[in-house]
Amino acid sequence: MRLLTLTLVSALALSGCKQVDGPSAAGLPQVSVPEMSEATMKDITRTLSSDAFEGRAPGTAGEDKTVALMIEKFKAAGLSPGNPSSSKDGGWTQDVPLVEIAGANFSPLTVSGKNGKTLSFSYGDQFVAGSYREQPRIDIKDSDVVFVGYGINAPEKGWNDYAGVDVKGKTVLILVNDPDFESTGLEGPFGGKAMTYYGRWTYKFEEAARQGAAAALIVHDTVPAAYGWNVVNSSWTGPQFLAQSKDGGASQTEANGWVQKDIAAQIMAAGGQDLEKAMAAAKQKGFKAVPLGLKAGMSFDNTISKKNSRNIVGILKGANRPDEYVLYSAHWDHLGRCTPKDGDEICNGAVDNATGTAALAALAEAFQKGGAPDRSVIFLAVTAEESGLLGSKYYAENPIYPLARTVGGVNMDAFSMTGPAKNLTVIGMGKSQLDDYLNAAAKIEGRTPDREPTPEKGFYYRSDHFSFAKLGVPMVYFEGGDDLVKGGRAAGEAAAKDYEANRYHGPADEFDENWDWSGVMADLRLYYRVGRMLAMTDVWPNWVEGDEFRAIRDKSRAGK
Template identity: 50%
Template sequence: MKKIQLAAIPLLSATLFACGVSNDNKSSENDFTHAYQSITDATLKAHTKTLSSDEFEGRSPTSKGEQVTLDYLIRNFKEMGYQPGNGNSYLQAVNLLEMTASADMAMTIGDNRFEYKKGMIASTKREQSQVSVTDSDVVFVGFGVNAPEYDWNDYAGLDVKGKTVVILVNDPGFENPDSGKFQGKTMTYYGRWTYKYEEASRQGAAAAIIVHETAPASYGWSVVANSWSGPQYSLVSDNGNADRVAIEGWLSNDAAKKVFADAGLDFAQEKAKALQGPYHKSLKQKASVTVNSTMKKSVSQNVIATLPGSETPDEHVIYSAHWDHLGKDESKDGDQIYNGAHDNATGTATALTIAKAFKELNVAPKRSVTFLIVTAEEQGLLGSLYYAEHPIIPLDKTIANLNMDAMNVLGRTKDVSVVGMGKSELETYLAKAASRQNRTLTQESRPEAGSYYRSDHFSFAKQGVPALYAKGGDTPIDEQTAAYKKRAKVVITGCYHQVCDQFRENWDFSGVREDSQLLFEVGYDIAQSTDWPKWSASSEFQRH
């Protein structure tokens, strides 16, 4: 487990670790302490229990459960005295597009015909009922990365307009961690499938096909086949997503090996070349596929509430969490409701509890504190993506984002797990807050999985706003907690995205409480400061 090296992240203020950025005297310290201690297990537990009750019907976007959820959130923010964050409204409308590709499709590459969900998956984000690629030249583009900061461009000198690009999953550091390339086994955004499609779109490709491999993807082919089939969601755009690559898909590893073999190439050897430096090579074959889709547009809502700052109210610290889950499946026998207690009633409960703590202060922080509770995270971070692309608070006035997702109900820990460790100076604030609890910062247990790019803070990071995602840890506080964690983790893990993700009275909320207090302190210190936390030099993100 990697512990944080504070020397690697510049201290933002000489007073930060002394007594807290804002605690200039004993009365302000007492004021902060009262607010800090107002965050309790009981409050967090009560909100989680309510939000994950059957009345909320699994909190699916655009459902009856959404309206019940919105009413609950707005009522709480009003009762706390928070102002509407969007003019006179607590809501921001998010226009969603649902597209379902017909399973009656196949992809041909050269003499090979690959069947849907067996050797290939294909879909489109374009708002068209039918999208085709016919006799498109196939080009292997290595990892499909264009990263000037790493002096790496797999597309250099290559025109892929109208062509089908075949791309390796993850980034060059994963399987060559000692090479000094990228960040070793820690995935950068260049390793995420979302980036691969975005870059292929920028390059003008007609189709972008990622080669699946279990280890670098961090999930098996069944996850690809199940997750990329059925309804797929995106945001409605002015141009109908015409700037997206027409076809987005995957090839199984066996299918890819056949394609390379037909080109007289060995897949493993070509991959080895791609690991050494920017690489591309024609596969001397043509690809064809047609995707027929049904489309449905709908509207969901983000919730936004603000506590205006006492001195610089135009500058904001934004806390985020997603209120949505998977809703209700009436085709199921027995329990039909995906209550989403852990994911993410706990995060939404944390947001409400931290919001209440800020109102316990005698004087509001100098900067404004805003709570953004977003929709459609489960459909691909769409609520936060929409907000980041249509910000209500200007991004150049957004100091930082602190995200809360699937909080730690496994008991108190000696450490704090930082997802995407080393990315920004926000970790200096986090280390100071952790020290109050005698905790240390550690790197997430599987940085190669790219978890930093899988929750709502990432939408802010892409826009250059420093974003922090930290929670829990791996080392239980004592043996009793360790025994509880061993039992409870089986349920938490096994019930992920299942109807059994339900509130349990025996959950230990002490870990959620400590993490909530931790994030409250981080936000408080930033809101009381005049500093603008920066990204680290090694991060792929920088302020725009």
Template identity: 45%
Template structure:
């Protein structure tokens, strides 16, 4: 691999989805069904098309596909050419122009002071990166928190559907809120509380920062714990301090001045000031009569930034429906990765993350454009800036090119299976919606089985682009091949999976391998195609499961559609 020096290195969330169990393991390799239809969909030429897209997008020439770089320009040109050659239509009003520009801001801290905690005559200091992390999503040269009163607000959750409000009766205007990571369901392992071990969005740190800002807090601090967070302190402190946001007139509204984390040991020290242990604080946070606790400390912190504005792009195409052109099914994948490390010049090609998903979207676009026109529209959303915080998909969700109350459902493809045919089709966000039911018969037709992810407490459903649309009420399927290999078994699959995340994920080693076995990818693409093909040629409107956190928004859009 050659080395280049052009761009910056940033981090994004880890996605993992291995299955827990499966049916009878006695099936032999000879029982592995080919995924060729009598209709001719996804014939043996398909893998050749897919492999070429994958190889090209993951090549050094594309320089890691970082937003705002030459690599982005090459990627846009390539996707545009594939769409045009296939006959995919644009939505921009200009033939052949598939771009939806996404205005962005880069916030790079040049100075972050240690966190000073003062109470009476006592004063403590938490060291940046060692004991605390802090940043701002406000696009300003400097933010300062000066002697802000600190309050423990339990899990920092306001969830009416669970009759839960940690802020009830509390005014946190100008204050610093301190809260626990994850949600009460994980803490208690009570399946009747929130969603039990499976994290809800209320458990995600992104939600907690958003809610703190809605409540008027100046600063929002989460207590890091490896178990409920799903990763160690090194992930928090070792990542890039640079933050990205979408540029808008009110981009600084709805964000606290400071967001951050403190270590578990630092939290113990903080609670000791009120004669309480962290464990006791956890217990109180779960009590029905919980009330926020003043921590008898005031926080001070300064962050200085360099601000840069630029644009990246989503590429949006369609195959228009013959009878219901506004009603549409969305296929989504992100084209971007992390570019080039500016010091070493190493290229982060992101072959599996996510040239693999981008190639899948292109193959699906080619296939839908080549067959009989569907009754509903098929929308292909190749979004950017996923590695910057799902910003491309978030921008599309806020600025859709077709109305989202007419979005039937969607399928997201991120980090696909490169290691051969597997029995398990792993659903991230198990039993969230009827999309799982629609996929089930196609999975079974391949002599495979649906399986849940093994670590639902880590909230992987909220870490890829489908979440931006789910948050708007659109039922989304996020599923892919797991580890139960038809020919080599689970140990082989688990070894490949572990190697991917230990040695390749977000590393320069994530490169295209001509020896990859794409039969497993062909399996999954057949399912993605069949689910979408069924939906665009039916009157079905998939629903979220009753009580799901996205159900209310879907019901609201259904009400709009009925008017």
């Protein structure tokens, strides 16, 4: 149940009032939206997604060009350098220490049984793999294979797929998503239809490492994964970026990767198991991991290089409470050079996320036109989102501006080019009191906020707002809606499917001069309204009572 209902009132002046946390606040201020520049959106998106930027992979010439462009645009928008304690790049950036590991010379994945028969699977089209360890050679031999269901260890839910089995030095075969992903509603041990973090591939690999596995292979299945094998292939067959660690990744598995579902079925069959039956069993509480009596092997070389990537940070200082901060975030990076399609090997990332990066500059321009708000506003373009939210994670763990003084924020990731919509899609609706700001803004703009139609895809855990949310900062994340003015929901669903199948994380995500920007600009007005309202009130929104992030926010605010 929502604790705070904030109604829009006319010209409510809150400046000068005592700071209050959510439940005692009475309303939101009106804000007007200045003219917002479609030209800025187009020009920056076009430039960032051009071949000259080489797909904006961290640590490349494409990064250098991106950083230079965004500093230029932030300066022109009237922002100040957001990291004044740094002498690098004039204080406009924050170094993010990364490790690039590029695999090469991949052997087939081999699986052998007691009968001496060996199955062999080819890299790229049947499996992909990489390593989180900083070692030049990965050579996994005669590793016992264990099917561990969904690979979840959740003590608070009484669920442990690793109970009673020792997987140290072994290869684990893991299902993607949560056990209850096929539910029609949101009731179930893992949120029913809505994916939890336990369903994300990042968690699967983290838990396998904690269990001591040598290798972890996720079974790719398009529906629960929420994307096709083409996305896995593009994302995993190039260099991988990781956060630098003190142990050089020694605590991680030697190899992480994915196998096509039909390949997993062959592996299970070789171990005397039926994959479909095993998948059904894994959905039940009390599932027991299944040793398959098989040995797995794979090898590949790694080229390792440590490098600094950069977050780009600009700030508009608040007029009355400059030590309170509202955050706008978007990731500037993409995949760089990836699996070629029709001879094109550059994943340009026009929609994902040159559009969101351009929006930071367009919003900064609009905020400057509107005058300095009461609170300061941070414009943060983060690196390495595509590698696991690494840039936002680094900032959240090493904030330039204290998280306890960060009121909340808005994340932008991939604007829709399908034209204006009657609604908007809210990722994680009902989690925080920021919903009230969004609801008020949407009402003014004549839009209807809707829950995400595909919570099973786990979008809440797939973009940069999550890095801040898990450390307590309330973040709102929404997208252009699926109920289009032209064509309704059928057209919206068809457009989303087309983008996911044909452009998402592939070379075809390129700038199109014929795009309809009217929906983008309508969405941008919403982003402006929400952030501006948050910057013009002295309210401190929180997560709703009982939310997973509420306790850490309460602790953070108490120690402010």
